[in-house]
Amino acid sequence: MASRQRYDFLLYGLFVAAILLAPLMLDEFWLNRIAKYLVFGMLGVAVALSWGYAGILNLGQGLFFGAGAYMLAMSLKLASPTSLQQGSDTPVPDFMLWNAEPGALTQLCCINKGSFIWLPFQSQWFGVAMGIVLPVVIATITGLIVFRNRISGVFVSIITLALVLLVRLLVIDAQPLTNGFNGLTDLAWLTIGAFQSDPYSRATYYLVAIALSLVLVGARLLVSTRAGLILQATRDDETRARYLGLDVPSYQIFFFVVSAAICGFAGMLYVMVSEFASPTFMDLSFSITMVVWAAVGGRSSILGACVGAILINMIEAKVSETKALVEVWKAVVGLIFVLVVLYLPRGLGGFAHDLLDRWRAPATEAASDEGLVAESRDALAERG
């Protein structure tokens, strides 16, 4: 067991070193692309936490990603030059002006009925804080309702799926406040002291890479706490855990919320590297894509799910440079997904683990397998 952990941390170390050294070999264009994929890797971490470790297949992770993205984008929108140059004391997003009723006051407070909720977003730090707070609040409320009522399995998936679609509709519908389908574009850069989140800069890449490293290692440490172990126990057998006196819902809610917070954080980083927020973040297909990444990479391995997300996107980017391959690639990903689900339920990460185990201890493994077989044979004989 202990040596397994050492291996794990070695692999994590290698991964962190790789993403921190990547800028040495990449141009700005690719650096920006990889930064996006690292954000997706963070989503893989979130999916592995809730699906792999808690057994909760959340099909609405996009909701938390979108919430994080929109919160930061609102602040960055107000800080953009176009918003500042509308000739009023307060910044006003351009799309609000385009849609304003004739004679409406060109002030953020009252240009339309709901625009006042943008007021606090004039502070960049409010947006940053809300990027975590909002997903956490939504996840806590959802988690309380779902898990306290002992809803489980596929029903959780359906509820989260319905939720993300509902919010997506609301965001599109609230066009005067959110710019509807078009989302929030023309954003300023996030400014922290001397740092500006120029999406094509090395500094921004490092921000994302370090953020991912911290989240990755943090999540790995979290699942090796006692609480992480108990969480896996509740995944295996909720009833058993309950009869040992554990308050199962509180574990499910806690990790559901952590996973949501990671998604929200990823959403903010994504806004920095892509300079927009859009309702497509809350498309069903995006949430499902995240699950595919994690399944292929290995949902029971945090690093596996993370690497899965990054690799699939890298290959996809390479492939999509050739037009003819784009459609084929989708089919290939679909096929890989099906094969992995059928034959490698623990994904490529789990497969690698198994190989590693077998390679490290071929002798003992074989022996214990044989012992088990012999024992059950004896048992059968006696029973018969």
Place this chain on the structure above:
Amino acid sequence: MAATALTIDGLEVSFGSVKAVNNVTMTIAEGELRVLLGANGAGKTTLMDLISGRTHSTSGHIHLYDTEITNWQEHRIARAGIGRKFQIPSVFRELTVRQNFEVASCRNPSVFANLGFGFSRHALARIEEVLAIVDLRDKADVTAAYLSHGQTQWLELGLLMLQDPKVILLDEPTAGMTAAETKKTANIINSMRGKHTLLVVEHDMAFVREIAERITVLHLGEVLAEGDIASIETNEAVRRAYLGSRSIS
């Protein structure tokens, strides 16, 4: 005279028109090992469901020592001091044997209290002890799903020992076991004796003779008889109801 660990008073529950448990009253003294006998469908599992909070009773009371626990939530009853082994063994299948035991030795149920790493030296020592008692030492790092049926049952018994509740309910702990395994289970249960108050459902009369002091017989949801093994074996009503024409052998 020892204190009363478990008091069941006029307990009832019905499913539709069936009264699965009907006006059951019994008391179990601290440290006692009580065997619950009864034909299939007599209501033994349902009685355990009621005690452990899985099913809510329609009337009657359950006390654990002086605390009334009637119809509490399962995890609160468990924390109050009642542990339970299920008829179909229930363990954490994707965790190793040792991890199973670690989960069971988490004293504090709250998620925030468990955000730390590792276990106290005392807890680890206790885990080793239990591994030895249930004879799973050489399987400690095996995933529970790969254990044999008997080993899975012992693993579940081990979970209960580590949970260390005052009262333990065991539902058919030897179901599906070979004679050798049954013997081993009897030893394990005998080793729990005295440290816990036990209520055991069992069909296997050889096993019952091995462990029983006092026996309660349930029939159609009601208590039919109660007494030591000799008096139950010679009880006419029990013979007629539970054993049919077959005599206890």
